[in-house]
Amino acid sequence: MSYENPQLNQLKRALPDPIRNLCWFIFKWIPIAIVAGFWEIISGSVVSSEILPPFSDVVLATWDITITGQIVPHIQVSLFRVASGLALSVTVAVLLGIGMARVQAIENFFEIPLALIYPLPKIALVPLAILWLGVGTATSVVIVFLACLLPIVLNTYNAAQNVDQNLIWSAQMMGMESWKIPLKVVVPATIPSILTGIRQAIPIAFISLVGAELVASNRGVGFEILRHGQIGNYTSMFAVIVVISLIAFFSVRLYELGERRLVQWI
Template identity: 45%
Template sequence: MRLVHTLWRFTPLLLLALAWEAISRFGLVSEYALPPFSDVVMAFSRLTDEGLWAHTAQSLYRGATGFACAVVVGVLAGVLMAWYRPVHILINPLLRSLYPMPKSALIPLTIMWIGLGDTSKITLIFIGCLLPVVLSAFNAARGVDQVLIWSARSMGAKEREVLWEVVVPAAMPEILSGIRIALALAFILLVSGELIIANNGIGYLIDLLGEGGDYAGMFAGVATISAVGFFADRGYVALTRRILAWRE
């Protein structure tokens, strides 16, 4: 019964693949715009022998580095903004100026300031992921029930203990939600940056295949990074449940 349930969950994907193949094979859409699904599968098999995983690993290194730095700095900055007014006064104007800016507009600036190496892509991802983490941490810490804070203080807890042992755990669900948004942004900015300023990585490979007319390979590259993003999100959701298990 469990096997049937598992197979049933994959039925929509199977139907999508069949529809994709039929639409392309019967000429309803040009093969340049939508290569047959079977061609994409064969292109994926070919690319695995031509450096696909090396490009993917390079992309994951950039994405993970920028994302991890944004999480550490963002959570710390957001919580401190909510707890210490001078920190809020110092950081808030910068956040207000960066928030409405399209993050892709930072690509030429990172090239000009940092160059074409990995640091420019990591910086782009860091800045793009930083804002949702800071804002979620700030709003979560500021919205903690005051009764919890008063209770901790009445029992003699120091301000630092109240912050890290009461406020941060209570704010954790909203903080983790903001980090999940940042994770999705990391993949978007990663591919965007590599399409323009890279000589390796999955975004670079997608652009290279597209310019060379290998559209099936290009779709295989897109499918690869999409699958990596999907499993990263599922893994993060599982980790979040484990972290928040104490609240149940």
């Protein structure tokens, strides 16, 4: 059943594309504007401005730490950790997902460990990772890797299980060796689902990274958030949060743009 308003659709079609796109852009950002306005109002009235600085001050602080380059080295460290953990999880998850889908023994071996790891908050593993790997990049990369692993594994596994059997039979009839079928047939058929899993994993990567850096790092965005909070510089603390939120947001959007183009090409 459709709940679309025909008159509204007619009005949309009557508007030129630039105006329609502008209106849609403004409409999508209205909730953010409402939150920002509400934040500005309650700061200093309902909540002390020392604890919750005005949104306008946070915007100015965000601009300041970005223009001066104060936050740039920490962003570089955090992005390296996100990229490393995500790349490692993609590599392992794709191999594991396809292997579990195509080989029963692999599925039986990994099914219970993955089921146990899935509901476990990955931040809970930070103390153990510190004990094994120390404070620094290795711990953050491992936490990001574990946090991103399951979404990609599940998407890859489900797609590999549902590959059209006719494609596999056709490859076998054409004389393709069995060990080549996963690479030549299964992987290309699962690429859209793998890309979807990666898209789901990107925000998880940033969430887990900041959590790990809050506890187990002396550099990075999460460390900066903790440092400013400890000295009571809440304006800069919120500014760093805004910066990493924007980076995560635009990372997902850029990935979606590349994903759409890649899927069209495939």
